[in-house]
Amino acid sequence: MNRTITSGILSVVGAKIVVLGVTVVSTPLLYRLLGADGFGEYAFLLSIFAIYMIFVSSGITDGVRKFLAEDRSTPNWMAHVVGFYFRQAVALAVVGALGIVLVTQLGFVAVLFGAELTVYFYVLAVLVLSAQFRDYARKTLMGFGLERYSEPLKVLDKVSFVAIAIPLVYLGFGVVGALAGHLFASAVVATVGLALVHRRISLSCVFSRPTDRFPRTRMLTFNSMSIVLVFLLMSLYHIDIVMLQGFTESEAVGNYRAALTLAEFLWFVPLALQTVYVHSTSELWSQNRRRKITELASRTTRYTFLLTGLMAVGLAALADTAVPLYFGPEAEPAVTPLLLLLPGALGFALARPVLAVSQGEGTLRYPIAATGVAAGINVVLNAVLIPRYGMHGAAVATSVGYGSMFVFHCWSARQIGFDPIADARIGRASATIALAAFPIVAVTASISNPWVALAAVPPFGFAVALAFALLIGALDPAEPFELLALLPDPVGSKANEVRDRLENDDRDGASTRSWFQRVLLVLGLSLLVSGFALGLLGSAVGELLP
Missing domain, CATH: 1.20.81 (Receptor-associated Protein)
Structure with missing residues (x-):
């Protein structure tokens, strides 16, 4: 491949810096414009949507970037991979959108979440379509090693969202306006992204049929295992918010989401590494370069620990100042949950690159087992602590679940064949x-x-x-x-x-x-x-x- 892991990381980090800057400005604006209640509803809907999209999108996006990155001598390998996953993307997007419309029409949404949230789910149904092709286009470009294109699309997505959502919310459209911003932005990115993919591989490949030697079974197995893995990961991100919505008021959910937003700043660099390492290490695994993989993983663990640990200390020291200054005085209750979340957020930051290297190898049973145990701990603790302690209980439960990820994924990595703490010091x-x-x-x-x-x-x-x-x-x-x-x-x-x-x-x-x-x-x-x-x-x- 005509790129290096370093250049890929720099492309991703550069885009994430811009996205972070836009997020830093837009998040407190949304919080203030929507209020704690509205922001809580908005956070809850995005959590539900993220969990739902696991089954629509995750197997496709992980699969297309992994298999495009592999060195294969098969004729027209890339065209067949692009076409194979595009056909799946279309089918699952249509089924996913119709599924939301159906359960909303039948009244299940009103029964489960309240009639006042019903209208939002019709917007989410349309968002399924645009988000599916947005993610497919970006991950396909990453599989080609074209982070110089895929990452600016992420910036375009964020800027387009803010350009539409903030004015609509300001004009009184509330949560619908914020969701409309996501819909517009994802449609724009999907259109531009698919055009870029078409320049590299003609999308007419959708109509071509691969030979019988094409590894459909292996790819479908990887897809299904990826769905399980991503579902477990997303439960770590969102189950606390979903459960908190059921036991507390939307105001508490909004303040807890504010605390999570700040804690997740620790994942800035680890997320960039995770984004690049899945397809970059796929090439190393295909060449059986285990020593290089161990060296890369362990140095990454060390750098990540030093950087995110320092960020956690600084954020904890500045919490009393930063939270009310960033979100407004109304968000002062978010300070304590933030402090409780930071240790776990640090552990999850360390686990992210390790998980990405494991995904690159392709055998997902050990990463699934490790993530499953952490997710199980998270669910049980949230169920026990939220009814009694509210958002503080959610913060403790989530922090323990997050932190356990690093321990379990170090075990997983050794089972796969690399050591992420060999030179971690x-x-x-x-x-x-x-x-x-x-x-x-x-x-x-x-x-x-x-x-x-x-x-x-x-x-x-x-x-x-x-x-x-x-x-x-x-x-x-x-x-x-x-x-x-x-x-x-x-x-x-x-x-x-x-x-x-x-x-x-x-x-x-x-x-x-x-x-x-x-x-x-x-x-x-x-x-x-x-x-x-x-x-x-x-x-x-x-x-x-x-």
Whole structure:
């Protein structure tokens, strides 16, 4: 394939940065415009829709990107894969849309969820069609290795949604307006995405019949196993919201969804890795490069732990400031659920890339078993804790379910044939996060102005954590420069020179590292002192600012 895993990750991360920026602006607007009750209904409907779409879409989207990425000598392999999955996409989309209309017409929606939600399900029925082809187009492009096209489509989807949904909600269309935004955006992305797919492989392949050697049985088996796996994953995402809606008011659901939204920011980078690794590691698995897969997975675990652990500490320290500032004073009850969710969100962040590598191998029984146990724990704890403790019980239950994912998927990975913690340095990474937590929390507590805290704490925390990671050995001295070398010149070329010097200077390598670590020790101590000084300055500025 004419791309690298790194280029794919960079494409996905770049798009996710834009999408995150749009989400950061649009989510609190929707929360304020819909109110806690309306936002709770909206979150509940999206959860129901996401669970329903598992059976309509997940086997198709996972299958098309996996099998397109495999090295095959079969004639017209890609055309046959595209046509095979497109036919399935059409059939399942039609059946899925008619299914929603039927159960709504027969009154099951009114009985299960209340008559006031009935009208929303007719909108969801149409959304099934557009969302199906949106996801099919994007995942097909990813299977081709064309993240440079698939990821801008995700940006287009988000921007189009915001451009339609926010004005409609503002004009009084409420939840229907928000759903209409999703409908419009997915239709636009589906149209553009299918046109891009057609440029690579003519969609006339839908009418061509593959030979008898085409592995239909294997592909259908993978599809069905993917549906089971994704259903279990989606239950982790959405069962708490669905169950919470049944036991509490919509306002509590809205505040809990707000807490989840902030906790899910920890998944920013892991989601990008998961998106790329399924089809990227399929190629490595087809070449039986197990050592390379273990190296890739374990380094990913280490980097993910360091980054998301630091983000979790910073978010916990800033929770009292960030939640009411982001969502408004009405969302203050979301602070405690957010703090309860963060440990589990960190565990789920670590599990995501491991799961993606396992999916790339294609044998899904171990990932399904691991996810099933975690999902079972999640359901049982939610059923026990929500009736008594409401959204706080949901947060504890979900956090335990999320966190168990990493433990169970490490077991799954070893059964499949790779070790995601071989070079993860869990002890050193944990020590780095623990040591960095003290100055981060102290500086946050000393700054009284919320805007100063939000501006100053993240870069300070990152610098402190980086210094500790290098001093303790959670990161090798060359590794930060290896990441910087991916940037455009002149930064990339200079970083590459430093990395090569640190890695290849055999004669002076030990003394270079020793010197480097002494410099970092001084830098780390300086950062601690300057951090406390910054906190005092921030507190003084906060007294002057309104």
